[in-house]
Amino acid sequence: MESFDNYRRLCDRVDAAAQRAGHAVRLLAVSKMQPAAAVRAVAALGQSVFGENYVQEGLKKQRELADLSLEWHAIGPLQSNKCREIAAHFDWLQSLDRAKLIEPLNRARADAARPLQVLIQVNIDDEASKSGCAPGHIDALVAQISAAPHLALRGLMAIPAPGDPDRLRAAFARMHELYLKLRHERPEVDTLSMGMSADFEVAIAEGATLVRVGSALFGARG
Incomplete structure (x- = not known):
């Protein structure tokens, strides 16, 4: 029941924020550290898109939920030695942030029915502790992803620094500017992934087309 x-409530909030912003928004349910049973319960309510930060945890849930038709996004920092598993078993990768990952992802995806859908993660606040490329490196990554036949560039992702609301809103707005520039150059681009449980409504107001929500949906992680 909970x-x-x-x-x-979450869908109502996302829909209301999307209506105010005047564009469609997808909800990605972040199921990190949640049991497969919790994912199954939410899937039964109509949610079909789930995100996992840790590859092995995500693969285990995929096996346990193989009877369901779900879309799986890898959203955590990507290590080179996980490229094969990501490419073979996930539908989307939201955290591509450096060139050396592109070739192994492309090679490992070669036998899949459709390309791996890719977002470039941008370190919009230049945080030393956070993954993501600098904004100035986006164009080079775009060119290399576009040359990889088994990868499909879909847009950008970011996790701005938490804290001051005005600074957060400004970071979301900068990401939206980068997204619009990329979309102008690459018409296939359609996804700006930003905003989590505490700030997704602000992110939507500033242009997010996909929000990643965990605790507001599942409650506190175990």
Whole structure:
């Protein structure tokens, strides 16, 4: 019952924020550290898109939920030795941030039915502790991804620094500017992934087309 109430309230909030912003928004349910049973319960309510930070945890849930038709996004920092598993078993990668990952991802995806859908993660606040490329490196990554036949560039992702609301909103706005520039150059681009449980409504107001929500849906992680 709680999962139903949380999901209904969350969808209502996302829909309301999207209506105010005047564009469609997808909800990605972040299921990190949640059991497969919790994912199954939310999927039964209509949610089909889930995100995992840790590859092995995500693969385990995929096996346990293989009877469901779900879309799986890898959203955590990507190590080179995980490229094969990401490419073979996930539908989307939201955290591509350096060139050396492109060739192994492309090679490992070669036998899949469709390209791996890719977002470039941008370190919009230049945080030393956070993954993501500098804004000035986006164009080079775009060119290399576009040359990889088994990868499909879909847009950008960011996790701005938490804290001051005005600074956060400004970071979201800078990401939206980068997204619009990229979309102008690459018409296939359609996704700006930013905003989490505490700030997704602000992110939507500033142009997010996909929000990544965990605790507001599942409750506190175990």
